[in-house]
Amino acid sequence: MPEKKRNTFCIRGVKVHVEWKPIKNLYIKVLPPDGAVRVSAPVNAGSCLVKEFVLKRLDWIRQCQEDINSKIGPVNDFLSTGQTQSFLGREYRLLKKESTGSYCEIVGNDLVIHTPVLNRHEVVFPILVRWYSEQLEKILNDLLPVWEKKMGCKVTRINIKMMKTKWGSCNSRTKRISMNLDLIRLRPEVIEYVLVHEMAHIFEPNHGKGFKLLMDKTMPEWRCLDRELSNCSPLLYYLK
Numbered sequence: 001m002p003e004k005k006r007n008t009f010c011i012r013g014v015k016v017h018v019e020w021k022p023i024k025n026l027y028i029k030v031l032p033p034d035g036a037v038r039v040s041a042p043v044n045a046g047s048c049l050v051k052e053f054v055l056k057r058l059d060w061i062r063q064c065q066e067d068i069n070s071k072i073g074p075v076n077d078f079l080s081t082g083q084t085q086s087f088l089g090r091e092y093r094l095l096k097k098e099s100t101g102s103y104c105e106i107v108g109n110d111l112v113i114h115t116p117v118l119n120r121h122e123v124v125f126p127i128l129v130r131w132y133s134e135q136l137e138k139i140l141n142d143l144l145p146v147w148e149k150k151m152g153c154k155v156t157r158i159n160i161k162m163m164k165t166k167w168g169s170c171n172s173r174t175k176r177i178s179m180n181l182d183l184i185r186l187r188p189e190v191i192e193y194v195l196v197h198e199m200a201h202i203f204e205p206n207h208g209k210g211f212k213l214l215m216d217k218t219m220p221e222w223r224c225l226d227r228e229l230s231n232c233s234p235l236l237y238y239l240k
Contacts, residue, residue: 006047011054014061018050026053028061031165032235035065038165068233078239079124085111087135089187096124104131125239129181132236133160136184136191143195151218153202162237167229168194170201182234190232193225 009016016037026049027040041050054061083094092111099114104127106112117123140158148154156175163169163180170177177198183191196219204211215222 009047009051009054011051012058014054014058016050016054020045026050027230028054028057029165029233030061030064030068031233032068032238035068037061079113079121079128085128086185087111087132088184089190102127104128129162129236129240132181132184136160136179136181139184139188139191140179140195143192147192147196147199151196151199151203153199155199155202162240163234164237165234167234168198170198172202172205175202180234182236185235186229186232190225190229193219193222193229197222197226 007018007020009018014037016039018039018041020043021040023040023042025042026045029038030036031038037054039050039054041053079094079096081094081096084091085094086092087106092106092109095107095110095112096118097112097114098116098118100116101114102116103114104111105114113124113127115124115127137160140160144155144158154175155177157177159176159178160181161178162182163178167180167183168178177195179191179194179198183194197215200211200214200218204214219225
């Protein structure tokens with residue numbers, strides 16, 4: 001009798017949500033804002049294999065949860081003065097200054113948000129999001145024509161949006177690409193990798209052998225960048 005698949009496990013006090021997918025390998029993510037644990041598992045994998053996979057990574061999971069809790073804290077604290085904010089792989093101290101205008105700027109080691117209202121998340125957060133979007137758009141506008149020429153394809157449109165779990169997506173039919181706004185918090189090399197990754201899907205819709213061969217040819221260092229990205233989690237979606 002086939003095993004009945006469960007979508008939720010509790011392993012040594014850690015709640016794990018499992019998504020059964022047509023993939024070959026097991027993947028695990030610890031997600032903000034509350035350190036939720038999500039495992040992607042092949043549909044033919046057994047529950048015991050999933051539990052063993054999680055057990056081997058319990059120390060890492062708990063460390064990730066501690067890091068998320070220390071870095072994010074309550075949503076209302078995310079934009080508190082003195083909190084650390086990331087931009088292009090560097091960390092900056094957040095400062096808020098009361099102003100008639102609404103904009104952000106980097107001043108030395110500080111990310112300064114100018115806002116007419118200092119302590120309301122629903123006012124301050126959109127200012128940061130708009131600035132992040134503008135900066136990511138500039139980077140993508142510079143990168144896109146370079147990689148269109150290298151790869152011999154044309155992207156019809158790039159959308160920037162806050163995504164819950166994905167870093168990017170590509171519609172191979174329409175050649176439209178979506179990029180996660182959270183990428184602006186990571187190194188420029190990682191942003192470039194995600195763009196090239198999604199452009200490769202115009203030719204290879206899945207992550208099979210053809211995709212890997214294309215990436216090896218186009219961006220030989222892509223595997224290192226992919227590993228770096230796998231240790232990151234989107235954040236902004238959970239704070240909007």
